[in-house]
Amino acid sequence: xxxxxxxxxxxxxxxxxxxxxxxxxxxxxxxxxxxxxxxxxxxxxxxxxxxxxxxxxxxxxxxxxxxx
Amino acid sequence: xxxxxxxxxxxxxxxxxxxxxxxxxxxxxxxxxxxxxxxxxxxxxxxxxxxxxxxxxxxxxxxxxxxxxxxxxxxxxxxxxxxxxxxxxxxxxxxxxxxxxxxxxxxxxxxxxxxxxxxxxxxxxxxxxxxxxxxxxxxxxxxxxxxxxxxxxxxxxxxxxxxxxxxxxxxxxxxxxxxxxxxxxxxxxxxxxxxxxxxxxxxxxxxxxxxxxxxxxxxxxxxxxxxxxxxxxxxxxxxxxxxxxxxxxxxxxxxxxxxxxxxxxxxxxxxxxxxxxxxxxxxxxxxxxxxxxxxxxxxxxxxxxxxxxxxxxxxxxxxxxxxxxxxxxxxxxxxxxxxxxxxxxxxxxxxxxxxxxxxxxxxxxxxxxxxxxxxxxxxxxxxxxxxxxxxxxxxxxxxxxxxxxxxxxxxxxxxxxxxxxxxxxxxxxxxxxxxxxxxxxxxxxxxxxxxxxxxxxxxxxxxxxxxxxxxxxxxxxxxxxxxxxxxxxxxxxxxxxxxxxxxxxxxxxxxxxxxxxxxxxxxxxxxxxxxxxxxxxxxxxxxxxxxxxxxxxxxxxxxxxxxxxxxxxxxxxxxxxxxxxxxxxxxxxxxxxxxxxxxxxxxxxxxxxxxxxxxxxxxxxxxxxxxxxxxxxxxxxxxxxxxxxxxxxxxxxxxxxxxxxxxxxxxxxxxxxxxxxxxxxxxxxxxxxxxxxxxxxxxxxxxxxxxxxxxxxxxxxxxxxxxxxxxxxxxxxxxxxxxxxxxxxxxxxxxxxxxxxxxxxxxxxxxxxxxxxxxxxxxxxxxxxxxxxxxxxxxxxxxxxxxxxxxxxxxxxxxxxxxxxxxxxxxxxxxxxxxxxxxxxxxxxxxxxxxxxxxxxxxxxxxxxxxxxxxxxxxxxxxxxxxxxxxx
Numbered sequence: 001x002x003x004x005x006x007x008x009x010x011x012x013x014x015x016x017x018x019x020x021x022x023x024x025x026x027x028x029x030x031x032x033x034x035x036x037x038x039x040x041x042x043x044x045x046x047x048x049x050x051x052x053x054x055x056x057x058x059x060x061x062x063x064x065x066x067x068x
Numbered sequence: 069x070x071x072x073x074x075x076x077x078x079x080x081x082x083x084x085x086x087x088x089x090x091x092x093x094x095x096x097x098x099x100x101x102x103x104x105x106x107x108x109x110x111x112x113x114x115x116x117x118x119x120x121x122x123x124x125x126x127x128x129x130x131x132x133x134x135x136x137x138x139x140x141x142x143x144x145x146x147x148x149x150x151x152x153x154x155x156x157x158x159x160x161x162x163x164x165x166x167x168x169x170x171x172x173x174x175x176x177x178x179x180x181x182x183x184x185x186x187x188x189x190x191x192x193x194x195x196x197x198x199x200x201x202x203x204x205x206x207x208x209x210x211x212x213x214x215x216x217x218x219x220x221x222x223x224x225x226x227x228x229x230x231x232x233x234x235x236x237x238x239x240x241x242x243x244x245x246x247x248x249x250x251x252x253x254x255x256x257x258x259x260x261x262x263x264x265x266x267x268x269x270x271x272x273x274x275x276x277x278x279x280x281x282x283x284x285x286x287x288x289x290x291x292x293x294x295x296x297x298x299x300x301x302x303x304x305x306x307x308x309x310x311x312x313x314x315x316x317x318x319x320x321x322x323x324x325x326x327x328x329x330x331x332x333x334x335x336x337x338x339x340x341x342x343x344x345x346x347x348x349x350x351x352x353x354x355x356x357x358x359x360x361x362x363x364x365x366x367x368x369x370x371x372x373x374x375x376x377x378x379x380x381x382x383x384x385x386x387x388x389x390x391x392x393x394x395x396x397x398x399x400x401x402x403x404x405x406x407x408x409x410x411x412x413x414x415x416x417x418x419x420x421x422x423x424x425x426x427x428x429x430x431x432x433x434x435x436x437x438x439x440x441x442x443x444x445x446x447x448x449x450x451x452x453x454x455x456x457x458x459x460x461x462x463x464x465x466x467x468x469x470x471x472x473x474x475x476x477x478x479x480x481x482x483x484x485x486x487x488x489x490x491x492x493x494x495x496x497x498x499x500x501x502x503x504x505x506x507x508x509x510x511x512x513x514x515x516x517x518x519x520x521x522x523x524x525x526x527x528x529x530x531x532x533x534x535x536x537x538x539x540x541x542x543x544x545x546x547x548x549x550x551x552x553x554x555x556x557x558x559x560x561x562x563x564x565x566x567x568x569x570x571x572x573x574x575x576x577x578x579x580x581x582x583x584x585x586x587x588x589x590x591x592x593x594x595x596x597x598x599x600x601x602x603x604x605x606x607x608x609x610x611x612x613x614x615x616x617x618x619x620x621x622x623x624x625x626x627x628x629x630x631x632x633x634x635x636x637x638x639x640x641x642x643x644x645x646x647x648x649x650x651x652x653x654x655x656x657x658x659x660x661x662x663x664x665x666x667x668x669x670x671x672x673x674x675x676x677x678x679x680x681x682x683x684x685x686x687x688x689x690x691x692x693x694x695x696x697x698x699x700x701x702x703x704x705x706x707x708x709x710x711x712x713x714x715x716x717x718x719x720x721x722x723x724x725x726x727x728x729x730x731x732x733x734x735x736x737x738x739x740x741x742x743x744x745x746x747x748x749x750x751x752x753x754x755x756x757x758x759x760x761x762x763x764x765x766x767x768x769x770x771x772x773x774x775x776x777x778x779x780x781x782x783x784x785x786x787x788x789x790x791x792x793x794x795x796x797x798x799x800x801x802x803x804x805x806x807x808x809x810x811x812x813x814x815x816x817x818x819x820x821x822x823x824x825x826x827x828x829x830x831x832x833x834x835x836x837x838x839x840x841x842x843x844x845x846x847x848x849x850x851x852x853x854x855x856x857x858x859x860x861x862x863x864x865x866x867x868x869x870x871x872x873x874x875x876x877x878x879x880x881x882x883x884x885x886x887x888x889x890x891x892x893x894x895x896x897x898x899x900x901x902x903x904x905x906x907x908x909x910x911x912x913x914x915x916x917x918x919x920x921x922x923x924x925x926x927x928x929x930x931x932x933x934x935x936x937x938x939x940x941x942x943x944x945x946x947x948x949x950x951x952x953x954x955x956x
Binding site: 013039 | 431559610663665687700
């Protein structure tokens with residue numbers, strides 16, 4: 001599996017924003033990915049996360065896990 | 069249409085209480101403060117005048133507009149004499165007639181008598197006034213000393229200054245002062261020696277003149293004349309249309325002689341520009357007839373092949389066959405489209421409709437992805453609407469302007485003139501920008517505070533301002549309690565009040581002295597009506613949305629929303645950035661910013677379009693390119709965009725385009741992106757089509773076909789041809805029908821129609837049953853989303869770092885004479901002001917680090933090679949540099 005470097009970077013950037021917000025940051029990230037990301041992009045990240053999710057920060061990983 | 073005639077009332081409109089007087093035996097009621105000259109004109113009486121015009125304050129120099137007033141001595145100038153209750157005025161008496169003829173006789177005694185060969189013949193106020201006062205002879209002869217032999221200054225590419233024809237009425241000087249705010253012109257010497265000069269008696273071209281043309285428009289004689297009028301002759305008909313350049317959206321009278329465009333004259337009734345313009349809009353339209361414009365379609369099987377000129381039928385059939393083949397081979401998700409912020413609302417709407425309805429995918433995006441999607445996201449989150457809160461006229465009520473990440477005098481010059489006018493009248497200015505932009509210090513304008521932050525630290529500066537406002541008790545608690553979510557406010561207030569967000573703590577990152585930042589924050593919070601004006605320096609950044617929300621937080625916390633003079637105002641880069649976003653160009657939204665996942669909205673469109681709509685978001689431009697590199701995205705229709713030049717990471721864009729099997733370019737010229745094109749469909753200019761643009765203040769304005777499309781079709785017709793060939797029928801007949809469909813499907817556009825626009829001139833959305841004539845200022849009683857939302861905006865340092873290999877950070881900037889990537893303005897006489905791109909670099913940047921490579925043919929950069937001219941040691945902060953946005 002090719003490492004989805006760009007998607008990991010983007011997910012982690014989004015996570016940095018939601019980490020500061022009130023409430024559940026992982027749900028914020030998951031909601032953002034559902035609202036703005038093409039399903040294929042989400043699927044790539046879900047697959048990467050399922051394979052260990054190297055590079056995803058904890059909030060991103062939890063969010064991507066909820067997309068599965 | 070015949071000439072669009074505008075009445076010149078002589079002096080500006082007043083706003084006082086009604087006053088009734090008698091003029092030539094008739095009762096006239098006008099606002100207090102109105103001049104007698106204007107009152108008479110409103111009553112239908114034209115008092116002769118030369119130095120007066122209603123775009124300028126009264127001056128009282130020509131002595132033609134003299135009147136007699138019962139009970140008052142002498143013959144006062146009616147332009148400088150205000151009306152009074154009960155006043156009895158006589159505008160035509162034997163005494164006045166004699167005086168006026170005497171004045172005119174003196175003017176004409178020092179004026180060339182070449183009316184029959186003069187370019188202004190038939191459009192000359194001096195000629196008109198000679199007739200109006202009944203001048204029959206000039207007794208003084210022409211043998212004495214005069215100005216008729218003075219040389220003509222033809223240095224400016226667009227107009228001439230012939231002092232021999234100048235009557236020194238000062239209208240040009242006052243237009244430059246009052247309207248444009250550049251103060252480049254003056255009257256040199258005095259008495260008979262008086263003459264108009266640019267800067268220090270220089271040629272216009274080498275002076276401080278910015279070629280806005282306000283002086284040319286104001287000139288009552290042929291002293292200042294467009295070269296096109298001299299070459300072609302006086303125009304004989306006109307159409308009112310909207311400029312195709314920046315997001316100000318100036319409206320013009322496009323004046324023609326036969327089929328030839330002679331000049332663009334700013335329309336006095338234009339609600340965005342009020343009769344003013346810049347050098348681009350007024351003069352830089354020559355690209356429409358430039359020799360490099362492609363007028364016939366072309367195709368090629370491979371980007372290594374030469375282009376082959378074909379008929380429209382063959383080109384459309386080829387493109388449709390390729391898209392159909394790719395759909396069959398790779399699936400519909402391998403196909404997408406890019407709409408343009410330079411095209412009309414109707415054209416943009418059709419592109420996204422074709423991709424969505426014909427292919428069942430949402431792979432549509434717009435260049436506003438790069439420049440202003442953060443505004444859409446940020447303001448929708450905070451207020452509930454993806455648009456600025458005010459109209460441009462709101463600036464008249466502003467007390468404190470905060471300009472951040474924008475360079476209005478270069479990027480939005482007509483609005484910058486409005487800003488400068490208000491600043492000269494006493495409003496305060498805060499500039500937050502790494503560059504010392506012109507607004508920081510310009511004639512009669514000086515910023516109270518310039519915060520020269522390090523690039524990438526907008527959020528840190530804005531949060532530090534919030535820290536000052538919260539910790540010093542400067543919030544508008546009543547506004548916040550009434551209009552915003554109180555719990556979210558408290559959470560936000562606790563966040564910004566943390567010590568790490570103080571100006572002192574932020575200074576190391578931002579480079580902004582804490583004391584300056586504190587003073588600026590206090591001024592914004594306490595200086596009266598405070599308004600933010602921001603541009604791409606805020607939005608074109610990885611924290612763009614966060615910065616927009618940080619601005620929204622400040623506006624809510626200080627109560628600077630919901631009335632004239634305040635607000636959050638994005639200055640849109642291109643003419644139709646707002647419209648392109650409104651029209652459903654983003655892959656996750658249908659028109660009016662309704663999410664694609666909303667079943668009710670989709671059902672509305674599915675019923676109207678007769679096709680199912682994918683409920684999932686599509687690919688954005690960078691994701692399309694990613695998918696292309698990965699082999700999953702194969703075909704794209706690009707209308708009016710040069711993504712290879714305008715999008716970030718040139719190498720990545722090129723790799724993505726090269727990986728596609730069919731790239732359809734729909735444009736005016738063979739741009740950089742066309743190097744990767746397989747089909748080229750010639751586009752039409754804004755002069756050649758009907759439609760609408762929506763400017764930065766949500767103002768929807770008509771674009772009218774001034775001349776026939778030289779390429780054969782308006783752009784909406786080309787998309788319609790393409791769609792029909794793809795098997796999804798479209799048959800609108802006229803863009804008015806497209807707008808009717810948009811209005812039927814979009815609640816914020818529900819009341820918009822071409823009939824309404826023709827009647828009202830323009831309207832600002834929302835325009836619907838609740839606001840049938842539009843909405844100049846939004847969120848008056850409540851926010852569209854209900855309660856205003858405070859969002860935590862944590863500063864995240866940029867990943868862009870300098871190092872030994874790449875010692876400079878580059879960021880682009882605007883140039884007055886050029887627009888976007890220069891596709892249009894580089895093909896006009898505007899190149900005389902900008903022959904090549906110049907890198908601005910701080911004079912203390914070590915030459916060994918960058919300068920030798922930054923001269924001549926270019927230098928290597930991390931994401932591509934930049935071509936730019938010699939380095940210029942001005943303006944920028946140390947350690948980074950500014951090439952213009954046109955740099956390739």
